[in-house]
Amino acid sequence: MCLAxxxxxxxxxxxxxLKMAKMDFSGVTREACIEHVPEAKVGDYAIIHVGFAISxxxxxxxxxxxxxxxxxxxxxxxxxxxxx
Amino acid sequence: MxxxxxYRNAELVHGVIEKIKDITTQHWTxxxxxxxxxxxxIKNGLDQLLPSEIELVHGPGCPVCVTPLxxxxxxxxxxxxPDVIFTSYGDMLRVPGSQADLFSVRAQGGDVRVVYSPLDxxxxxxxxxxxxxxxxxxxxxxxxxxxxxxxxxxxxLGIDNFSILVSHxxxxxxxxxxxxxxxxxxxxxxxxxxxxxVMGYWEYIPLAEKYNIPMTITGFEPLDIVxxxxxxxxxxxxxxxxxxxxxxxxxxxxxxxxAQAVINKVFEECDRxxxxxxxIPGSGWRLKHAYSxxxxxxxxxxxxxxxxxxxxCISGLVLQxxxxxxxxxxxxxxxxxxxxxxxTMVSDEGACAAxxxxxTQTPDSREIGS
Amino acid sequence: MTKKTPTIESPxxxxxxxxxxxxVQGHGSGGKMMADLIKDVFYPPLANAALLAGDDAGVVEIxxxxxLAISTDAHVVSPLFFPGGDIxxxxxxxxxxxxxxVGAKPLYLSASFILEEGLDISILEKVVNSxxxxxxxxxxxxxxxxxxxxxxxxxxxxxxxxxxxGLLEPGLTIGGSQAKPGDQVIVSGxxxxxxxxxxxxxxxxxxxxKLESDIAPLNHLIRAMLSVSNEIHVLRDPxxxxxxxxxxxxANQSQVGILLNEGxxxxxxxxxxxxxxxxxxxxxxxxxxxxxxxVGPEDAPRILDVMRKTKYGKEAVVIGQIxxxxxxxxxxxxxxxxxxxxxxxxxxxxxxxx
Numbered sequence: 001m002c003l004a005x006x007x008x009x010x011x012x013x014x015x016x017x018l019k020m021a022k023m024d025f026s027g028v029t030r031e032a033c034i035e036h037v038p039e040a041k042v043g044d045y046a047i048i049h050v051g052f053a054i055s056x057x058x059x060x061x062x063x064x065x066x067x068x069x070x071x072x073x074x075x076x077x078x079x080x081x082x083x084x
Numbered sequence: 085m086x087x088x089x090x091y092r093n094a095e096l097v098h099g100v101i102e103k104i105k106d107i108t109t110q111h112w113t114x115x116x117x118x119x120x121x122x123x124x125x126i127k128n129g130l131d132q133l134l135p136s137e138i139e140l141v142h143g144p145g146c147p148v149c150v151t152p153l154x155x156x157x158x159x160x161x162x163x164x165x166p167d168v169i170f171t172s173y174g175d176m177l178r179v180p181g182s183q184a185d186l187f188s189v190r191a192q193g194g195d196v197r198v199v200y201s202p203l204d205x206x207x208x209x210x211x212x213x214x215x216x217x218x219x220x221x222x223x224x225x226x227x228x229x230x231x232x233x234x235x236x237x238x239x240x241l242g243i244d245n246f247s248i249l250v251s252h253x254x255x256x257x258x259x260x261x262x263x264x265x266x267x268x269x270x271x272x273x274x275x276x277x278x279x280x281x282v283m284g285y286w287e288y289i290p291l292a293e294k295y296n297i298p299m300t301i302t303g304f305e306p307l308d309i310v311x312x313x314x315x316x317x318x319x320x321x322x323x324x325x326x327x328x329x330x331x332x333x334x335x336x337x338x339x340x341x342x343a344q345a346v347i348n349k350v351f352e353e354c355d356r357x358x359x360x361x362x363x364i365p366g367s368g369w370r371l372k373h374a375y376s377x378x379x380x381x382x383x384x385x386x387x388x389x390x391x392x393x394x395x396x397c398i399s400g401l402v403l404q405x406x407x408x409x410x411x412x413x414x415x416x417x418x419x420x421x422x423x424x425x426x427x428t429m430v431s432d433e434g435a436c437a438a439x440x441x442x443x444t445q446t447p448d449s450r451e452i453g454s
Numbered sequence: 455m456t457k458k459t460p461t462i463e464s465p466x467x468x469x470x471x472x473x474x475x476x477x478v479q480g481h482g483s484g485g486k487m488m489a490d491l492i493k494d495v496f497y498p499p500l501a502n503a504a505l506l507a508g509d510d511a512g513v514v515e516i517x518x519x520x521x522l523a524i525s526t527d528a529h530v531v532s533p534l535f536f537p538g539g540d541i542x543x544x545x546x547x548x549x550x551x552x553x554x555x556v557g558a559k560p561l562y563l564s565a566s567f568i569l570e571e572g573l574d575i576s577i578l579e580k581v582v583n584s585x586x587x588x589x590x591x592x593x594x595x596x597x598x599x600x601x602x603x604x605x606x607x608x609x610x611x612x613x614x615x616x617x618x619x620g621l622l623e624p625g626l627t628i629g630g631s632q633a634k635p636g637d638q639v640i641v642s643g644x645x646x647x648x649x650x651x652x653x654x655x656x657x658x659x660x661x662x663x664k665l666e667s668d669i670a671p672l673n674h675l676i677r678a679m680l681s682v683s684n685e686i687h688v689l690r691d692p693x694x695x696x697x698x699x700x701x702x703x704x705a706n707q708s709q710v711g712i713l714l715n716e717g718x719x720x721x722x723x724x725x726x727x728x729x730x731x732x733x734x735x736x737x738x739x740x741x742x743x744x745x746x747x748x749v750g751p752e753d754a755p756r757i758l759d760v761m762r763k764t765k766y767g768k769e770a771v772v773i774g775q776i777x778x779x780x781x782x783x784x785x786x787x788x789x790x791x792x793x794x795x796x797x798x799x800x801x802x803x804x805x806x807x808x
Contacts, residue, residue, distance in 0.1 A: 148806075
């Protein structure tokens, strides 16, 4: 249900009364409709599904996730060392 | 690729799997709802790397797989009409109806085109005013905002030669149907991250409460999936039934309210048949009366065709997680991706196709294709 | 069979749909449907040793010690012109490469044109000039041809069919059945460029890249490789169906297992990104200027060295190795250390939403 890819907004414009954006997916560009992420600005990242942005990606939360997992992994390794 | 490669970090993935191993004290059966998650699990061999006590079963999260047979037959009937340009997402073309599929209709001269986005179908309608353009609007909640916007956009531009054939299905009702079945084995759910990006996860809290089942909103990359599994197993080991969000970079509890507003404007709830499973009450969406002129079923007055079913295919059991694809006697022998018995083998994200495509040969797994 | 009503406790399913009565798109995709079509419809009446060998070119001994290689290919690409090439360049390079893949020196081509009524002659001139340029680079000559015109609406503008002939170097045995356990699998450069560039040029899916097709004649590259090693066992150009299809064929012909290393497979970021967006796998996307070589392990470093000094082999790299088993299977070791099967494409590759 959910093949959606993160892309960077590089341009915002209106086309036939719809709010649209030009998205950059690491070297591939495509237009997407950003009606449902009205707060989006150029430079933001959004998740695009069938040509529509369904959510903006939060950089802080993305980093928070990775940091949290890294802590869990490192704590696990420490425990492993201690019990070895 | 930003927001993708970080979530494929092998070191972190293995680290989280170690943590899962550390905390798991008994067998747990988890279900991932979304076909995209199934695909990611099998493609990355995550189920091989997890401790054997964690069993992953695959849910009915493939809108292609669960589109009812009658609706496929209606699509085929419409697509075969001479002045119709029938547009669809790519993976629907292979799904078998009672007698044929969209590929066959194309072989017979039907104008069947793949589009990436429903807005492309609206554009085709603008460019071909003498034709009727029909869009096969399938999907779960993730795809609903896009499908609905095609109608609103056509309406705004005064385009009359555009209609949609709707087959929308909803996740919470499917979860309830699975959990309320007496054969249910699922003890924890990995909820579909992108469905929740649109709808939020407030609908899952009462379900988790009612059935005492923990649910974790999970993304799609390997790290997201193992994080989802870790969080769910933590709940299970603690005996709680929390709803946790492990996809915080994209999902909030309330979801995308702008998207939900347009869905509610154009769609209303209805009963929906799920292929291989049957009717799940309230599990679908259909166009509201105000938008009925965009309803292809009404516009083309296609008659319902009676479906003939093969008793061999266990797609339905696979879709509910009651059986694994390789437990089906037809798997890899008479049912293969190019000769599918059922939708789970046809669709690239169907569990059977994922199993067939990516399964490895381990000493105890069956020889595929023999 | 009595009709049953599906319920959540006893679900039921649809009858099979095998496309055995009419041709559908999938029959041309280079995957299993096409392989089955060839096996079921073409082979039985036409069978002979050269045909059944199943390599890129048919090889026959025409007189004592003299082996002729012949290959034919039809080009139906749409659009006719795309970044990095056109149907003309493709029609020459495609056939030159097929002849070269059995170790033969391509010498002469024939070219047959099916022209759609209404085609601009200036387009045809451009295509023919492009063919001349490609033939010059490949050092071959087009020595005969044919022209037919079909009604407006047929032929997508222009179809070209080319047949190439070449002479095999004496003593060479290169073919799909020659892979041996322990051999290394080399690819000459990044995968998926052509398929994605053409998909983009078609415009149906609305995306843009700066990608170009990789169309190139590979006979000089192959000559360079053959000059430093006689342990080159298989050469194949991974066209329609991609590297996965070519490697599956080799695994099947040689009855060996092939294990690829995911981390070693070269894919340009734009190709990877387009594949992410559409749900494609670069291993299944067509290439028109790349080759796969299966070579003896001791010679691999030397072969790589010489490849990297040529125009079309600069990014050559080892991507896997041949194993005893499982016979006929292509496997991939993922970046996470798990192993999975890489199967033949079933039919057409379709963008997915899920």
